Amino acid sequence: MTGFVTSVDRGRYGCVVDGQLIIAMKARELGHGSVVVGDRVALAGDVSGVTGSLARIVRVEPRTSALRRSADDVDPVERVIVANADQMVIVCALASPEPRLRFVDRCLVAAYDGGLAPLLVLTKADLASSRSVRAVYKPLGLRMLTTRRPLPAQTLARLRGLLAGRISVLIGQSGVGKSTLVNALVPDAVRAVGSVNPVTGRGRHTSSSAVAFPVPPARPALPALPALPALPGADGGWLIDTPGLRGFGLGHVSPERVADAFGDLDQSACPPGCGHAGPDCGLDAWAREHHAEPRLDSLRRLLASRDGTTPD
Numbered sequence: 001m002t003g004f005v006t007s008v009d010r011g012r013y014g015c016v017v018d019g020q021l022i023i024a025m026k027a028r029e030l031g032h033g034s035v036v037v038g039d040r041v042a043l044a045g046d047v048s049g050v051t052g053s054l055a056r057i058v059r060v061e062p063r064t065s066a067l068r069r070s071a072d073d074v075d076p077v078e079r080v081i082v083a084n085a086d087q088m089v090i091v092c093a094l095a096s097p098e099p100r101l102r103f104v105d106r107c108l109v110a111a112y113d114g115g116l117a118p119l120l121v122l123t124k125a126d127l128a129s130s131r132s133v134r135a136v137y138k139p140l141g142l143r144m145l146t147t148r149r150p151l152p153a154q155t156l157a158r159l160r161g162l163l164a165g166r167i168s169v170l171i172g173q174s175g176v177g178k179s180t181l182v183n184a185l186v187p188d189a190v191r192a193v194g195s196v197n198p199v200t201g202r203g204r205h206t207s208s209s210a211v212a213f214p215v216p217p218a219r220p221a222l223p224a225l226p227a228l229p230a231l232p233g234a235d236g237g238w239l240i241d242t243p244g245l246r247g248f249g250l251g252h253v254s255p256e257r258v259a260d261a262f263g264d265l266d267q268s269a270c271p272p273g274c275g276h277a278g279p280d281c282g283l284d285a286w287a288r289e290h291h292a293e294p295r296l297d298s299l300r301r302l303l304a305s306r307d308g309t310t311p312d
Contacts, residue, residue, distance in 0.1 A: 001047055002061065004238075005039045005083075006212040013057060015043060022047055024055040035060055037210040037240055038083035038167065065115045067169055070249035074308040078252035082169045082210060082240050088116040089163075089239075091172030091181065095127035100173065101136060105298050106248040107171050108142075109261040113253050116169070119162060122146045123177035136295070139264035147177075151184050160185065163215050163237040170241050171248075182241050186213040189241075212240045255303055262299045265292060276300060 003015030003022060013024045013035060024043055026035055035041060035057055042059035065085055068078040088111040092099050104120065111118040120137060122130045126148040134144055145162065147155050163185070172178045182189050215236035250258065259267065259276060267274070269282030276283060277300060287296040 001043045003041050003043050003057075004212075005035060005037050005041055008035070008037060008209060013041075015041060015055070015057070017043065017047065017049075020049045022049045022055050023053070024057050026057045030057065030060065033079070036080050036083050037212050038085055038169075039063070040084065067110060067114045067116060068252055069110065070251035072249045073251050073302075073305040075249060075251040081242065085116055085167045085169040085240060087119060087163075087166045087168040088114075089119045089121055089168050089170045091121045091123060091170060091176045091178050092133070093124045093176040094122055094130055094133065095124050097173070097175050099133055101133070101294075102298050102301065103173055103248065104137075105261070105302065106250060108140075109250055109253055109258050109302070110248060112261045113257050118142060119168075120144045121159070121181070123181070124149065147181070149177075149180075151180075156184055160215065160217075160236065163239060164217065165237055167212075167238045168240065169210075170239060178241065182213065182239065185215055185239060189213050210240055210242045212238050215239050250302065250306055253306070255306065258302055258306065259299065262295060265295060265299065266290075276303060 001017055003017045003024070005013055005015055006021075007014035011025060013026065015022045015024050022043065024041075024045075040061040041057045042061070043055045044058045045056040046053040047055045063083045065083070066080045067082040067085060067088070069081050070076065070078050088107065090104055090107045090111075092101075092104050099122075108118055110116075120142055122133055122144060125146045130144075130146045134146075137144065143162070145155070145159060147159075159181070170178055170182065215238065217236035255275065265283055266286050267276075267283065269286045270276065271280055271282065274281055276296075283296050287293045
């Protein structure tokens with residue numbers, strides 16, 4: 001019997017099988033940290049799903065993708081936080097807190113490295129314009145959606161359409177409005193909505209662990225992608241909410257893969273094997289000519305942080 005892992009809590013795994021929630025524990029031979037939200041797993045033992053029953057996860061099926069994170073940029077040890085997602089929804093506030101584009105850049109590196117299609121959702125457009133942020137990422141061809149409070153029905157419908165037929169992971173720092181989006185998309189989720197510290201400009205953590213929610217389908221129903229497994233919520237997709245993150249370590253990503261995420265910088269201007277930090281880097285002149293100095297600075301900060309030479 002195959003289940004879809006929707007939650008992990010102190011050694012207990014919530015698994016959905018044919019629309020039924022089954023609580024399971026992991027077989028000892030699977031080892032530590034080998035099962036995450038989004039995994040498809042083989043279950044054995046008591047799979048009745050009745051209150052108090054406990055099944056066993058005996059096998060993790062091969063993953064189609066894995067979103068990884070390291071403790072920091074100089075730690076090469078990676079930790080898989082979500083499996084089998086095909087889309088990363090990066091949530092960035094336009095104000096309160098101020099947009100932190102280097103965090104967005106980190107998420108883009110992780111998305112491209114993990115094989116996930118990125119979608120940038122810009123929240124709180126009622127407080128600030130999205131024009132400058134959109135201008136930064138337009139050269140990447142990045143899909144973007146702007147929201148305001150209260151969330152208009154038309155915007156919510158468009159977001160549902162972008163989630164339909166996909167397994168999406170929601171990433172964002174605390175206070176940017178992730179929980180508000182989840183509650184609008186999945187009213188039964190009732191994720192706690194936090195506030196932003198007026199002194200530090202940082203949000204308060206309101207979600208402590210990743211959890212997957214089936215998204216109710218849009219009306220009229222949109223067709224699911226052919227690759228999506230037949231799971232509850234498949235018509236509307238699955239949304240995996242993650243805890244508000246202060247940082248996103250990239251120590252497990254090679255410098256070449258980091259640079260690949262900055263596809264809007266014409267790296268053909270560089271000599272072979274360029275590390276983009278030396279005086280012979282061709283990106284300096286190119287960035288000045290194309291007014292892309294902030295993007296080049298972000299790339300260099302990421303590479304330097306990963307090398308441990310300077311904090312990002």
